[in-house]
Amino acid sequence: MRNRQRPGNQGPLFNRVVVTTPTGSVLTLQPSGNSSFLGLVKPGPVVSGTSFVRLRSEYVDGNTSRPHPRDVDPTLFFVADPDRTEASLASAKSQGSWRFEYYLNVNDPATPQDDTLVPEVQYYKNRARALTIAELRTQGLAQLTPALIAEIRSGTEPAGVQDAGQIVFVAGDPGDISSEGGGNGWSVGTGQLPPTQITMFGRSPRTGSNANFTDSVEVRSTARQAVVPCSQQSVTDDHCFNGGPTFAAGSRLSGLHLSARDVAGREYANFYALYQLNIVP
Numbered sequence: 001m002r003n004r005q006r007p008g009n010q011g012p013l014f015n016r017v018v019v020t021t022p023t024g025s026v027l028t029l030q031p032s033g034n035s036s037f038l039g040l041v042k043p044g045p046v047v048s049g050t051s052f053v054r055l056r057s058e059y060v061d062g063n064t065s066r067p068h069p070r071d072v073d074p075t076l077f078f079v080a081d082p083d084r085t086e087a088s089l090a091s092a093k094s095q096g097s098w099r100f101e102y103y104l105n106v107n108d109p110a111t112p113q114d115d116t117l118v119p120e121v122q123y124y125k126n127r128a129r130a131l132t133i134a135e136l137r138t139q140g141l142a143q144l145t146p147a148l149i150a151e152i153r154s155g156t157e158p159a160g161v162q163d164a165g166q167i168v169f170v171a172g173d174p175g176d177i178s179s180e181g182g183g184n185g186w187s188v189g190t191g192q193l194p195p196t197q198i199t200m201f202g203r204s205p206r207t208g209s210n211a212n213f214t215d216s217v218e219v220r221s222t223a224r225q226a227v228v229p230c231s232q233q234s235v236t237d238d239h240c241f242n243g244g245p246t247f248a249a250g251s252r253l254s255g256l257h258l259s260a261r262d263v264a265g266r267e268y269a270n271f272y273a274l275y276q277l278n279i280v281p
Helices: 086-090 133-139 146-155
Strands: 014-020 026-030 039-042 096-104 120-126 175-177 197-203 212-218 226-228 252-261 267-273
Touching: 197 226, 212 226
Parallel strands: none
Antiparallel strands: 014 026, 014 096, 026 039, 096 120, 175 226, 197 212, 197 252, 252 267
């Protein structure tokens, strides 16, 4: 859900959004830093860096001896332990009603109420259930090209430093998702859904606000490269160079994802993390 801003640099429109799922579970989303979307709130409360609920998680290579991903990457949002089983995902209803309660940082002049306490309410229906892991493996996802992955690896901060694995921008760097010489940034195999949105994740300079940010661009299904423009979310947002569309010196890229949708409305996001995780064995 987009982190909409109020006019006149007054900050986020949404104070929070409370979502009741078809099964009765309640999720809360809130603005965070310079992120362009609302993040799911974890116990604490802590606003996570994602709007995806991970119902079931497995390692790509099938290894089951490693710690569960929820114990490895605390920035993500996982369903409460234990995971949903493959059988429970497969048997879930394909359609259901979702209740969205929007708590706003503005008062409605037509009603005598504080909109941070009394919400606006909408209902939505999903058209398909979440895929099982087995189904997702069959579907497959678009991939960054080997050439671009090699370039990203060569440009990241080395192990042992504060921003290990991340790319630190110099002033005026573009969000260029292509390989050297204008080559393709990603590939789409037979049967895979082509991405239609590219999103970059990172943080503002440590010498500034050090706030998280996200920037996105819509692309044609036939595209295989893109430039993601830096976009300021507020007057205090300092991750862009001279207000954008390029990045400020010291801003850090910590991840990007390729996002696609199928005809049933499911969203697929292949996320590439540019930060180091401690995974043993």
